[in-house]
Amino acid sequence: MAGVSLGSMPVGFRFRPTDEELINHYLKGKISGRKDNDGVIPEIDVCKFEPWDLPEKSAIKTGDQEWFFFSPRNRKYPNGQRSNRATVAGYWKATGKDRNIKSRSVSGENLIGMKRTLVFHRGRAPKGEKTGWIMHEYRVTNSPEKIIDKVKVDQVCEQFDLYFLVSIVFNCLSLCLCDAVETGRTCDLITF
Amino acid sequence: MAGVSLGSMPVGFRFRPTDEELINHYLKGKISGRKDNDGVIPEIDVCKFEPWDLPEKSAIKTGDQEWFFFSPRNRKYPNGQRSNRATVAGYWKATGKDRNIKSRSVSGENLIGMKRTLVFHRGRAPKGEKTGWIMHEYRVTNSPEKIIDKVKVDQVCEQFDLYFLVSIVFNCLSLCLCDAVETGRTCDLITF
Numbered sequence: 001m002a003g004v005s006l007g008s009m010p011v012g013f014r015f016r017p018t019d020e021e022l023i024n025h026y027l028k029g030k031i032s033g034r035k036d037n038d039g040v041i042p043e044i045d046v047c048k049f050e051p052w053d054l055p056e057k058s059a060i061k062t063g064d065q066e067w068f069f070f071s072p073r074n075r076k077y078p079n080g081q082r083s084n085r086a087t088v089a090g091y092w093k094a095t096g097k098d099r100n101i102k103s104r105s106v107s108g109e110n111l112i113g114m115k116r117t118l119v120f121h122r123g124r125a126p127k128g129e130k131t132g133w134i135m136h137e138y139r140v141t142n143s144p145e146k147i148i149d150k151v152k153v154d155q156v157c158e159q160f161d162l163y164f165l166v167s168i169v170f171n172c173l174s175l176c177l178c179d180a181v182e183t184g185r186t187c188d189l190i191t192f
Numbered sequence: 193m194a195g196v197s198l199g200s201m202p203v204g205f206r207f208r209p210t211d212e213e214l215i216n217h218y219l220k221g222k223i224s225g226r227k228d229n230d231g232v233i234p235e236i237d238v239c240k241f242e243p244w245d246l247p248e249k250s251a252i253k254t255g256d257q258e259w260f261f262f263s264p265r266n267r268k269y270p271n272g273q274r275s276n277r278a279t280v281a282g283y284w285k286a287t288g289k290d291r292n293i294k295s296r297s298v299s300g301e302n303l304i305g306m307k308r309t310l311v312f313h314r315g316r317a318p319k320g321e322k323t324g325w326i327m328h329e330y331r332v333t334n335s336p337e338k339i340i341d342k343v344k345v346d347q348v349c350e351q352f353d354l355y356f357l358v359s360i361v362f363n364c365l366s367l368c369l370c371d372a373v374e375t376g377r378t379c380d381l382i383t384f
Contacts, residue, residue, distance in 0.1 A: 010232050011217045012209030013201070025203040040202050 243325035
């Protein structure tokens with residue numbers, strides 16, 4: 001990313017990464033300490049902000065309704081595996097099953113990561129009110145040794161489980177107040 | 193586009209222009225003689241090539257299954273309006289209705305162009321055999337006076353109807369021999 005200005009992209013270019021690219025290039029790069037992607041996906045603690053405050057934190061300023069961040073993993077309990085996904089105004093609640101992300105090569109498919117979908121609810125569980133804000137949370141599943149060769153394995157192990165890559169989506173189709181569905185247009189952001 | 197190297201794009205960036213961008217930025221820019229988009233969409237006479245030979249002519253080298261070109265309009269008859277869309281191996285046949293392309297602004301919607309879809313058929317009409325190659329043909333509908341202010345109107349008038357912008361798509365879903373539909377994967381190009 002070094003030397004490439006997002007503002008100088010030709011008209012029509014958009015950030016449309018595949019799940020495989022998000023895991024293999026961006027998230028593994030972050031975990032390994034690679035610095036050269038900082039211009040595309042910034043690091044932010046997503047749960048310190050309400051979802052409607054996140055778009056302006058994105059490095060990529062476009063009309064897209066999807067924004068990407070690295071987020072440190074906040075454990076709910078020091079030794080537990082559950083993440084704390086509460087914000088001041090509400091909480092992110094997982095929905096559906098986690099999906100496998102596989103990398104394809106000539107030798108076949110390899111599991112490289114997992115993708116979880118969460119919906120933002122206003123208020124406090126279990127009485128929160130569902131909103132149109134969606135989070136896709138990506139995490140690496142490869143063993144740390146496979147991630148990178150230039151960084152000491154113990155360093156990687158320390159960082160391995162500390163980051164998610166998240167994409168925040170405002171889902172017009174579920175809660176949009178405009179006529180986006182009928183016209184196919186992308187609606188403006190709605191602040192709840 | 194000047195000074196931007198397509199090869200240096202960060203991972204995950206792809207050319208995903210809207211219809212409005214194709215008409216308002218690229219095609220009107222071409223008609224007006226603007227040179228600064230040459231790196232993104234090259235000019236080529238699409239009917240001088242078979243569709244399966246076009247991907248390698250694209251300026252954007254990716255795994256995408258859509259390729260963009262400016263194409264001069266070849267009139268079938270010197271004073272007629274029908275375009276000659278035959279190649280050596282077959283012909284492009286229009287399908288469905290032309291669709292309006294509108295530009296949105298605070299003052300409302302304006303018709304800026306039309307989009308036609310054509311399917312490549314091997315052989316000669318009317319007995320050609322349908323293939324999976326699709327062409328989306330974009331043309332400008334604005335009056336030439338509105339297109340550009342820096343070029344003399346008579347120059348613009350001369351060029352106004354001489355170019356299409358076309359996107360060539362290989363439609364996996366209709367004729368793919370691989371398992372793309374079931375797996376969601378993008379299949380490799382198939383040469384007919």
